[in-house]
Amino acid sequence: MFKKIALVCLVSLMIFQAKAQEKKTQIYLDDSQPIELRVEDALSKMTLEEKVAMLHAQSKFSSPGVPRLGIPEFWTTDGPHGIRPEVKWDEWDQAGWTNDSIIAYPALTALSATWNKKMSWNYGKALGEEARYRKKDILLGPGVNIYRTPLNGRNFEYMGEDPFLSSKMVVPYIKGVQSNGVAACVKHYALNNQEQFRHTSNVIVDDRALYEIYLPAFKAAVQEGDTWSIMGAYDMYKNQYASQNQYLLNDILKKEWGFKGVVISDWGAVNDTKQAIMNGLDMEFGSWTNGLSEGTSNAYDNYYLAHPYLKLIKSGEVGTKELDDKVRRILRLAFLTTMNKNKPFGNIASEEHRAIAKEIGEEGIVLLKNQKNVLPINVAKTKKIAVIGENAIKMMTVGGGSSSLKVKYETLPLDGIKARFGKDAEVVFARGYVGDVTGEYNGVKTGRDLTDNRSQAELTKEAVELAKNSDFVIFVGGLNKSDFQDSEGNDRKDMGLPYHQYELISALAKANKNFTVVLVSGNAVEMPWVKEVPSIVQAWYLGSESGHAIASVLAGDANPSGKLPFTFPVKLEDNSAHQLGEYPGNKEELAQGKGKDQQNPINIKYNEGIFVGYRWHDTKNIKPLFSFGHGLSYTTFEIGQAKADKSVITEDETITFTIPVKNTGKKAGAEVVQLYIRDVKSSLPRPLKELKGFEKIYLNPGEQKEVTITIDKSALSFFDPVKHDWVAEPGDFEALIGNSSDAIKTKIKFSLQ
The missing domain is CATH 3.40.50.1700 (Glycoside hydrolase family 3 C-terminal domain)
Structure with missing residues (x-):
């Protein structure tokens, strides 16, 4: 009997040791280990087929994990204002669930109109909780495409015309969503500023406008918000589609900005395997919109980053360097979302x-x-x-x-x-x-x-x-x-x-x-x-x-x-995209019928450059119907004379402005103090003024408080396309402070050495 007991104990000990040893070799499952170590461990255990499978959809809104290794599948969801109802596996039709009704939040134009970063955090956190409760891993939003024309059918999903306002509002939204272990997917990167010809257009915009107007909110989402994913757009830029674009995805997003996350295609935005491999796309969705067009048992295997990619690797036509980079990013996303043991449970419609x-x-x-x-x-x-x-x-x-x-x-x-x-x-x-x-x-x-x-x-x-x-x-x-x-x-x-x-x-x-x-x-x-x-x-x-x-x-x-x-223009012709730019596309090409298919895209030239919205109205003295930043109250406010902590700054210094604000009415309310910067003399054309700071302040009747806004040389800089860098030229500047772009109440001059 003693020998039998000893034998059983020995076997049990061996099994325990074997499991312990196995656990030691499964570093990717140990959330106490550094995330990059876990990524490399999981990558080393995956087969070629498992790696490729992670790059593309398996249904309308999901992509596979690695079941053999216990890595779950990903579930994505629209949208930026509420969690989309469930649809069928391969179709857009409703799945008929009875427990997928949610709270709809105000559209992002309304959120941006609060000019309140705390509201943006609350919004993101609540939306992320509903996504988490519905077992979604990636929220397809928020959208930060710039309001270039008031005709864009999708403007309601975005945060307005100003890159600074969008940048400051998108960061807390992202952090709020991701506090739930749900990835934000900031969209649509980039230059998707109209719906007409969105699949069949090539945007022509100079580098200065690209960097000063159309990219800052995406850059803030990456470098300040640490967004875990970004969605590519439909349109073309430099004659490459945005979801497979070398300049946008590799050169700017991943190299210049150091983006560590996953680039996800918009649904149906991919059309070339080699470009998708080489030009920075990580996950492909929606290429055949009903998932079954190829007539196979699983048509998703025919996506551009599926069997076609696998064939190119096995034939030796392409290597696995790009593949491993994509999978590393996806694994990192998994450890932040699907495999994050510490994420909350979420709640819905509370x-x-x-x-x-x-x-x-x-x-x-x-x-x-x-x-x-x-x-x-x-x-x-x-x-x-x-x-x-x-x-x-x-x-x-x-x-x-x-x-x-x-x-x-x-x-x-x-x-x-x-x-x-x-x-x-x-x-x-x-x-x-x-x-x-x-x-x-x-x-x-x-x-x-x-x-x-x-x-x-x-x-x-x-x-x-x-x-x-x-x-x-x-x-x-x-x-x-x-x-x-x-x-x-x-x-x-x-x-x-x-x-x-x-x-x-x-x-x-x-x-x-x-x-x-x-x-x-x-x-x-x-x-x-x-x-x-x-x-x-x-x-x-x-x-x-x-x-x-x-x-x-x-x-x-x-x-x-x-x-x-x-800005609310008086008439459409007052908008710079309609007065100077091409909308909906080049007129001669429109007459030729271009833009009807992807083989004949239409060019859209942004001739207005950096002069978008109030930058155009203010600089050209075109009176708007209602200005950017405008909004009244049931009480009245007085913005007093601003003071600065210095009159001269160097490139390494900041300058802080202190602005007294008083509620002079009979009702409690809130005012938004807006700080614009004017470059008195510049080697390149600049707008009359640009928003570079704002704060919302709540005051009781008769109450007065001071608002402080600090800026550094980045607020004084413009993008020099020749140097391909941001430049702050020494000289005189003005801080223009008020409660809308056309209601400046106080000014301060200062200089940059």
């Missing part, structure tokens, strides 16, 4: 998330105009409120392209207004206009029928009569998520309001002077009626809490503090 969505919405809403203090609505003197306009009853979380969402709820503007004012006043509704009555996108259904067959004359008559017999009129209009409006895949055809809204707004303004126009849109619109109406509110797409956020601002429960993240 009360905290609802509160965050509402707060961001309230802070992002911009009060554009408020003559005679029409707003906030005086409840004591208002017994009947007329709400007019289709956008008051239309869901905006469904549609718009890949950011379309399936929400647990969406509080519509009419419902939010009724909930807030209904106890004190009668709230009545008139349609006013009929726009898009559809209620379905990619299988997500609103379940609402907005069909109305009345003529525009009948609708207008009803609305005007209601307006005449009410104490206050709220018109809720703007754009929607339909094709050729704020929607992926197409651009707007003009800057006007659709569906006869211009005529309707004018008629309502004549009917009642207690009138506000609430615009729901992600883009600037023309306002030939601007002088006719006393109050205008830019409300964006605000997600699940839209109605509550709008009502809160109209009532004055929340004091508006949003600022425009892009």
Whole structure:
């Protein structure tokens, strides 16, 4: 008996030692080891076939891991404003799940309009928690493409026209998302500034504009935000598609900026195996959009970075150096996400998330105009409120392209207004206009029928009569998520309001002077009626809490503090891309029919260079409808004389500006102090001024505080294309400080030695 016990113990000891030895050799599973050591260990254990398999999709939104080694698959998800509903394995159609409804957050234009970095962190953290709960590893967002033209159908997904504002807002968003062990995937890198011809265009832009305008937010995402992945764009640059582009991906992203993460293709953006291998792409998705076109049992093996790549390696035509670099990056991503044992569980549609969505919405809403203090609505003197306009009853979380969402709820503007004012006043509704009555996108259904067959004359008559017999009129209009409006895949055809809204707004303004126009849109619109109406509110797409956020601002429960993240031009021709640049492409090539397929791409030349948005308006003294950084409040603020801690700085020094700000009104509120820099004399043309610092400050009535903003020589620099470097020329500069680009309150001169 003793011998048997001893034998069993010996065998057990041997098994234990063997397992211990095996564990020692499986360094990649030991999260106490340095991540780079784990990467190399896992790489050394993988077969050639396993490496190649990690480079491409296995379904619409997932890619394989290495089951033999216990490395899980990756699951990606749209989008930047909420977690997309589940679709079928190989198709865009809905999977029919009943537990994939979420909270929709305000679109990124609204987030950017808060000018509040804390709000950006809260947004990213909450969105990352929902992604984590839904077992997603890579969030396909945020988007930071620059607002070049107000016709871009996808502008609502981005952060505006200014590279500095976008840079400062994208970094906390990334960190918030990634605090959940979910990778942010910043998109669309790069130069995807319009939807028309996005698959069949070649962007021609000088290096200075590239580095000063179109790349800074991506660079900040990499070097300050440590984003774990980046999505390549569809368009071409230097005659190579962006998702397989030597200059963008290898030379700039990976070499200049030191990006350690994974480059993921946009869905269907890859079209050449050798370019994908050599030019910096790491993971390929969506090349055949239904996953089955090749007629094989697993068509994903026919992607450009799948069997075609494997064949090139086995034939000796290409080596494995590039392959190993791609797999290293993907393994590193795995250890940060799918194999991260310390990531939280996440949660979905919590009360905290609802509160965050509402707060961001309230802070992002911009009060554009408020003559005679029409707003906030005086409840004591208002017994009947007329709400007019289709956008008051239309869901905006469904549609718009890949950011379309399936929400647990969406509080519509009419419902939010009724909930807030209904106890004190009668709230009545008139349609006013009929726009898009559809209620379905990619299988997500609103379940609402907005069909109305009345003529525009009948609708207008009803609305005007209601307006005449009410104490206050709220018109809720703007754009929607339909094709050729704020929607992926197409651009707007003009800057006007659709569906006869211009005529309707004018008629309502004549009917009642207690009138506000609430615009729901992600883009600037023309306002030939601007002088006719006393109050205008830019409300964006605000997600699940839209109605509550709008009502809160109209009532004055929340004091508006949003600022425009892009310029509203008076007319389209005032925009530099339309006055100087080529949009939607070269006119001669348009006439020749170019841009219809990838074999005949159309060239789009950015002749305006660095003069985008307010840089163009201010420098050329073109008065905008509403300026970049503009936004009113229900209180008043006084920005006092700024002081600097020095008048002369060297290249290695910083300079700090101290600005006193006082709330001179009777209501608590927030102001955004904006600091612009002017180069008094430069060897190269520069804009009149450029945003280089901002801070949002909350003040009670009568309260005064000091805001400090520190800059270094980077704020004084321009990109020299000859030297291919940033240059700060010695000489005189001015710090211009105010609360919008056309409202400078205080100036300070200083010089750089």
